Amino acid sequence: MLEIQQLAVNYRGVRALEQIDFRIEPGELVGLIGPNGAGKSTLLKAMLGLIPTARGTIKYCTCPLCQNLERVAYVPQRSQVDWDYPITAQNVVMMARTRQLGWLRRPGAAAKAIVNGALDRVGMLDFKDRRIGELSGGQQQRVFLARALAQQADLFLFDEPFTGIDKKTEAVMLEVFAELRTAGKILLVSTHEWGKSLSQLDRILLLNQSLIADGSPAQVMTPANLQQAYGVSFHQRGSRDPGADLFC
Structure with a gap:
């Protein structure tokens, strides 16, 4: 289980996060939603000790998460990656096996x-x-x-994975997320996309420096909660379920 209690984070001298409390059980796919500057990336980086x-406190399996980082896979925002670095796709993925292999050992048949x-x-x-850099x-x-996936982790953190991708990639990612959830993994996915991906989530954490709401997509994505998070009015058009219009 991943559990965060009373978390506060300062970033560049400013309080970026305050009073963050939530827990995620194995087999849950949880979305982290909020406007730009809400602290989504800051939360993920704080969890990793960056x-x-x-x-x-930030705990995983009752121990500080920083002591269990070998069980965590992190995919940063695309904007944080140097796509001009001369490395092949295979070697990018092989980096996930470095912790197990050590820096000086060549990968064997099992790693490959x-x-x-x-x-x-x-x-x-x-x-x-x-x-x-030659890929789309x-x-x-x-x-x-x-x-x-190659890291074979138990806790997966994704920062804006749906930004700037095609429909095929989105479908692949959602399929893999579902497989990981079925395998009992914990997934926390930061996103500002309000499309099909939201309806696949077990829960949503609505964030804007503090945690505004935590629950199912229908429970969280209400006009009142969204207005509190984004500071603008959201209106629904006779939806039978709260938040249903947001999944169109």
């Missing part, structure tokens, strides 16, 4: 089988020798998804 926390299997699962095995945005994202 940004110091001002207060609170895991990497190629991950690339095959996302439809990128035929592109394994292609430099990452969707293909690049699938390579990073393959890297997360």
